[in-house]
Amino acid sequence: MRARFGGLLFLALAATLPLWLRDPYFVAILTSTGIFIIAAISLNLLLGFTGQLSLGHAAFFGIGAYTSALLSLGFDVDIGLPSPVVVDPKPVWIAFFGAVVVSGLFGWLIGKLAFRVRGAYFVIVTISFAEVMRMVALNWVDLTEGPMALNNIPPLSVLWPGHGLTALVTKSQQYWLVLAVGVVCYFLVARMVRSRLGRALIALRENEPLARSVGVRVTHYLVVATVVSAAIAGAAGALYAHCVRIVDPDVFLFIYTVTMVIMVVTGGKGTLAGPVVGGLIFGLMPQALRGTAPPEVQWIIYGIGIILIVFFLPRGIVPAFADLARLRMPALRKPASLVR
Amino acid sequence: MDQILQHALNGVVLGGTYALLGIGLTLIFGIMRVVNFTHGELYAFGAYLAYLFVALLHLDFFLSIALAALAGFALGALIELVLLRPLRSNDIDTVMLVMIGAWIALQNGEQFVWGGVAKLVPSPFAQEPLVIGPVSVAPLRLFVLGATLVLLVGFYWLIDRTRLGMAMRATFQDRDTAALMGIDVRGIYTLTFALGSALAAIAGALLGPIFLVNPTMGNLVGLKAFAIVILGGLGNITGATIGGFVLALVEEFGAGYLSSEYRDAFGFLVIIAVLALRPQGFFARKARVG
Amino acid sequence: MIKHLWMTALAALFAVATAQAQETIKIGVNEPLTGAVAASGTYVTNGARIGAEVVNARGGVLGKKIELVIEDNKSNPKEAVDAAEKLILRDKVPVMIGAWSSTFTLAVMPKLVEYGVPLIVETSSSGKITVSGNPWVFRISPTSEMEAVAFLEKLDTFNPPIKKVDFLSVNNDFGRGAAAEFAKALASKGIKIGVTETMTPEATDLSAQLASIKKSDGDALFVTTGVEQVTLVIKQAAEQRLTQRIITTGGAFPDQMIANAGPAGMASYHILFFSPWSADKAKYPDVAKVYVDEWNKKKWEFAGLTEGFRGYDAVMTAVEAIKIAGKAEPDAIRQALWKTKLHGVNGDIAFIKQGPEGKESGQSVPNVYIVMLKEGKVTQP
Incomplete structure (x- = not known):
């Protein structure tokens, strides 16, 4: 009950923020933080609920960004067919959902391929996948413009009563867009982990042989989780493309995956609120440190921060606080639910 | 034909250093079950030390490489003692996160100390290439090849012929039994990590003078070391040696005859292909998936 | 009453503090200080630093000191955009210098139109930059053509x-x-x-x-x-x-x-575009000498002078435009840039119009030198 009230309060604060905080720069930072939080929510589905550490998650994010950008800009590319493939610019929302679908398809492919192997192998396959994607984005200049980046990507637009089709260009509009997509993704994941699929995934994470023996179709569920996770990451990438309005091959960099992992792990993997809390901390911290410390010192602090969190808060911030609250107020103690 | 020989020669020179990197990483994984993300940083660390000793302190080039190796050994031991030993009982993912944290801190530490501008390490060798029949090679590259071959042979001798090597192999096969037999398993872990790190640092100190030294040089190399390890099978030293040479030759010929721009992608395509076709690696008889 | 007095005093104090904060005129610098092209970006930034010091030693501009706000674009177009937004929205700079590579400059350019802030392009060479109809771009480096x-x-x-x-x-x-x-x-x-x-x-x-x-x-x-x-x-x-x-x-x-x-x-x-080995042969040797002397005083890499002048000339151009504009406001500076003429390290800096009519970009016509590097020695052939 309290948690729900806190959640609603948080949502109300977040939704009205651009009205009482009139600093466009801060709103812009919250927007880009929000995009990464969505990506972290998708990673949490894999890392937190299935226990599979995907270190190529930036690949799905980047594929979403490139797909949406390319569909909305249009492209023509010669792939050895008799005539070059020509795609005319599509409306931005079609591009957006195209990105979700394409990312999901790649998720299926990687899920099928990677779940033949587990543990360290899975990690390395996902890293390699992201790196190959980066090389393609860097070198397939006809399609992706390579290091020259895709530029002038159109913004997303909505039907606004009284204004017709309005392009979302101001910082506040983009903020609300990201918030709306974020809320949808949050509840989608919440719904999933509470469903039969979610229970299967958790059973799998906790004891795979046992889950198998009682008839849980392991590979099937893992692939479904990967597809959904990749699709949400793709949506985050598409938001990125239409808000930042420039996409370059560096979106595939390993460091972005690492940023997502840090957000999930510090917040608390396997908790719904974890990626949001971790995302806010690690999205806003660079701005707080900006000016006080050079970027490399910030990153040194991050690196040491990860180590300290693993050592002292191995389950993350959200579970630690939940424990603390339960200790303080015995009335709130209740049996640990299946979804931590 | 000249081109083929030239590519082969370039590939073999590069392959030697790849093999050093691969052996270090595979040893650490095989014995400790640690996915070591700091490996590429130890490589960069070695290269920067070569720069420090040779260009700034004007020490002897060969002495500098030896010192870089020693420093790599010490840093590796330190990482093991401070970060890995306390987490011995944790699962592989937790340890991996700690290594990612250490990787980020080390890389940015290098950037903080040395700045973002790439450095050139001078070498005492003549700049004129040696011309051998149809091919040419810089004397420095020949030295690097010689040094890596000596190191590879030395390492095999260490693993195969010494009591220490036997203890390491025993730990690799069965940690608990090894401990029961009176082997100091904790000591073996520290030594393994330090040795692997020293190999990475030497590879950096050797390749640094051929290319340029910069703070992010370890990223791609670290990922390639993973490719080599996968190619050879996790924990397989012979596999890693062959894998190092294979990857270098694939890159060199791929760049020469397929696409010079996708050069660095070949390694990762190899990983995906290997894992799709033969997840246990090409040189392992028994599967070690898990 | 006493409380009221306190408030007045406090308000006065704040006024003094903000007035002091406004004593400087900010110039944004958007350069690659890390990543693949860090060396060049660092040289250009160092040149800009010297430019600011020289201007301030001569009493600044419009009676105020100039202050460089330096942002690292990490050799990446997206980071270049982020840096530009930070400079414009957070630091409220009236004019910027950057962003080294043509790719970074092209990425930043839509933001100039969005917020209305002029950019002095010091290095980029792509022809696209000055013909795309962006009236906020003023380039002092030559195009590849x-x-x-x-x-x-x-x-x-x-x-x-x-x-x-x-x-x-x-x-x-x-x-x-x-x-x-x-x-x-x-x-x-x-x-x-x-x-x-x-x-x-x-x-x-x-x-x-x-x-x-x-x-x-x-x-x-x-x-x-x-x-x-x-x-x-x-x-x-x-x-x-x-x-x-x-x-x-x-x-x-x-x-x-x-x-x-x-x-x-x-x-x-x-x-x-500048050869420090023959600075006396530059078009304005006295201008080049001030720059070279200041650089050497810092004991910076001598060869870095070849690129550092870009930052120096860009700062001098910005300062001259601010002087002509009479105020540090973006649109006034943009208009003043068309009237700006000065002697730079490279030679004459003055802008000609390029691109579609009504939305022209400014382009200066710089000098070009060729040097030969042989066995560690530099000569002008």
Whole structure:
């Protein structure tokens, strides 16, 4: 009950923020933080609920960004067919959902391929996948413009009563867009982990042989989780493309995956609120440190921060606080639910 | 034909250093079950030390490489003692996160100390290439090849012929039994990590003078070391040696005859292909998936 | 009453504090200080620092000191956009300098229109920048086309004469643009064009590209990329016994090869926009001398002067425009830039109009020099 009230309060604060905080720069930072939080929510589905550490998650994010950008800009590319493939610019929302679908398809492919192997192998396959994607984005200049980046990507637009089709260009509009997509993704994941699929995934994470023996179709569920996770990451990438309005091959960099992992792990993997809390901390911290410390010192602090969190808060911030609250107020103690 | 020989020669020179990197990483994984993300940083660390000793302190080039190796050994031991030993009982993912944290801190530490501008390490060798029949090679590259071959042979001798090597192999096969037999398993872990790190640092100190030294040089190399390890099978030293040479030759010929721009992608395509076709690696008889 | 007094005093204090904070005029600097082209970006930023010091030592502008707000764009177009937004929204700079690479500058350009802040482009060479109809762009560096045309006049310094050329370029706007423009200009003189190879900005092993260039029977190789890759290309070309003379474009100079010379007899040529080895031959030697002296006082890398002047000239241009505008406001500065004329380290700086009518960008016409680097010695052939 309290948690729900806190959640609603948080949502109300977040939704009205651009009205009482009139600093466009801060709103812009919250927007880009929000995009990464969505990506972290998708990673949490894999890392937190299935226990599979995907270190190529930036690949799905980047594929979403490139797909949406390319569909909305249009492209023509010669792939050895008799005539070059020509795609005319599509409306931005079609591009957006195209990105979700394409990312999901790649998720299926990687899920099928990677779940033949587990543990360290899975990690390395996902890293390699992201790196190959980066090389393609860097070198397939006809399609992706390579290091020259895709530029002038159109913004997303909505039907606004009284204004017709309005392009979302101001910082506040983009903020609300990201918030709306974020809320949808949050509840989608919440719904999933509470469903039969979610229970299967958790059973799998906790004891795979046992889950198998009682008839849980392991590979099937893992692939479904990967597809959904990749699709949400793709949506985050598409938001990125239409808000930042420039996409370059560096979106595939390993460091972005690492940023997502840090957000999930510090917040608390396997908790719904974890990626949001971790995302806010690690999205806003660079701005707080900006000016006080050079970027490399910030990153040194991050690196040491990860180590300290693993050592002292191995389950993350959200579970630690939940424990603390339960200790303080015995009335709130209740049996640990299946979804931590 | 000249081109083929030239590519082969370039590939073999590069392959030697790849093999050093691969052996270090595979040893650490095989014995400790640690996915070591700091490996590429130890490589960069070695290269920067070569720069420090040779260009700034004007020490002897060969002495500098030896010192870089020693420093790599010490840093590796330190990482093991401070970060890995306390987490011995944790699962592989937790340890991996700690290594990612250490990787980020080390890389940015290098950037903080040395700045973002790439450095050139001078070498005492003549700049004129040696011309051998149809091919040419810089004397420095020949030295690097010689040094890596000596190191590879030395390492095999260490693993195969010494009591220490036997203890390491025993730990690799069965940690608990090894401990029961009176082997100091904790000591073996520290030594393994330090040795692997020293190999990475030497590879950096050797390749640094051929290319340029910069703070992010370890990223791609670290990922390639993973490719080599996968190619050879996790924990397989012979596999890693062959894998190092294979990857270098694939890159060199791929760049020469397929696409010079996708050069660095070949390694990762190899990983995906290997894992799709033969997840246990090409040189392992028994599967070690898990 | 007493409380009221306190409030007044406090308010007065705040007024003084903000007035002091406003004593400076900010100039945004958006340069790559880390990543693939960090060396050049660092030199340009250092040049800008010197420019600011020289201006402030002379009493600043409009009675105020100038303050550089330096942001690292990490050799990445998206980060360049972020840096620009930070400079505009957070620091509220009325004018910016940047963003080194054509790719970064092109990425930043829509933001100039969105927020209405002028950008003085100090390095980028892509023709696209000044013809796309962006009235907030003022470029003091030459386009690749200008550089290529200026190079034609120096063709007779090469003996034996150049008959067939090959290209090795970084695969971005800078590299591809330069290869295209030089090929066009050289072809107009009847020079044959051999192979054109590209490389990614962070590639370190260029043996495959060089092998394919070696097979071509050209006698000159034009290399267009940042300082780091220029250094690697020259080293690796020597190892592969390339017969082509190497000519670098875009003002990159492999400064570390002065202390670590290539093999005996091997020479490379570099198209520069300022040659510190012959600063007395610059168009305005007195201007160049102030810059060179200040740089040397800091004991910075001597060869960095070749690129550092860009930042110096850009700051001087911004300051002159602020002086003409009479106030540090973006649109006033933009209008003043059209009237700005000054003596820079490179030579005369003044803007001509380029691009579609009504939305023209400013383009200055800089000078071009060629130096030869041989066995660690630099000469002007």
